[in-house]
Amino acid sequence: MSEIKPEDKTATDKNEEEQDWEAAKAFFESLKTKAPRPPKPQNAVTIAVSSRTLFNMVAERKIFVDEGVEKYVAFQVEHESDPLKPGPAFPFVKALMNVNTRLRNLYPDSEELFDIVLMTNNHAQVGVRLINSINHYGLTIERFCMTGGKSPIGYLxxxxxNLYLSKSADKVTEAIEEGIAAATMFMSRQESDLSDTQLRVAFDGDAVLFSDESEIIVKKHGLDTFFEHEKKFENKPLAQGPLKCFLEALGKLQRKFYAKNERLNCPIRTFLVTARSAASSGARVLKTLRSWGLEIDEALFLAGAPKGPLLQKIRPHIFFDDQMFHIEGANELGTISAHVPYGIGQKYNKGKLIEEPKKEDCYKK
Incomplete structure (x- = not known):
C-alpha cells in the first residue's frame, strides 16, 4: 500500500497554487485574529474524522434510521444551539491539538502540524450544529466537507x-481500498483518564502496520510453520500495511521535537502491541521497522495473551487492530479502539474461520 501523494502538476499549476495560498495567508493575517491559521495540506498531517466519531450522535442517528432524513435534519436545526456530546475520536482530536500547540511554540512559522478535517455525509443545514459544537469545546477544526448524503470517500x-476515522465500516473499507489509512472507531465501555500532555497511539502489527502475509501463514498452516517462516525470512522486511504511512507521519513530527532536544519530553508516543512472540517471531517486525527508518517507542510482544489489560495500563487515545475480538476486549477495559478491516483476519472470528453461507442458502427467504 503506497503513500498518498498529490498528482503531478505543471510548474504553472504549482505557481498558481502557491499564489492562492499566499493570498489566503495574507487574508488570515489581515484579520488580526489570535486563532492559528490552518496549515497547507501538503505540509500537514491531515486527520479526517466523521461527525459520528467526533461527537456522540447515537440519538440523532436513531431519528435518521427510524424517521428519515427530513425529520433528522429538522431535529438538528431545532437543537443547533445544543452542543453535541463528545464521541470516541474527541480525546484523540484534543490530543492532536495539544501537539500542535507544542509544535507552534518550538516552530512558530512551521506548517508541519496536524490538520483536522470534519468529513461527513451530513446535510449542510446540520453544519450549524456541528460548528456550534466545535466552537463550544474550543476545537481547532476549520476544514469541513459535508456531502449531503453522498459518500465523502472521493474527497479524501x-x-x-493521512488518516480517516469513521463509524461506518463500509466507508472505512472503501477508503482502505483507495490506499488511505482508515479505521472504524468504537467508544469504550468505560471511561479512562487519558493524558492531557501526550498523544498516545497504539498499533497492532500484522495487517495494520504490516501486510497480512505472515498472518495468512498462521491461519492456513499453523504456528509452527509460521515460526519457521519468520525465522527463515527474518531479514526480509514485511510489506507495508494500511497504517504504516500514518506511523510514518507521526514519526516525522516526533523528529521535530527530537531536533530541539525534546525526546524525553515528546508529546507523541507510539506503541506496538502485537500477539506475536518476541523470541519466535519478533525480530522480523523490529528489523522491518528499522528498514523503513521508523521508530516505535514501546514494543510489546504478548505471545497470544489478551491485549486489553496491557492497553489499560498504556491508556492510548486510540488503538488500531484488525481483529474485532481484540477491539472488543480493549473496549471492555476502557480503551478507545479502531478496527482496521484489512487482510485475512476479516474471514476469522477468534481464530475460527467464519463459514460462508452455502450457495443454495442464498436463495432461501
Missing amino acids: KAYMT
Missing part, C-alpha cells in the same frame, strides 16, 4: 488525508 485524496 483531495484533502490529502
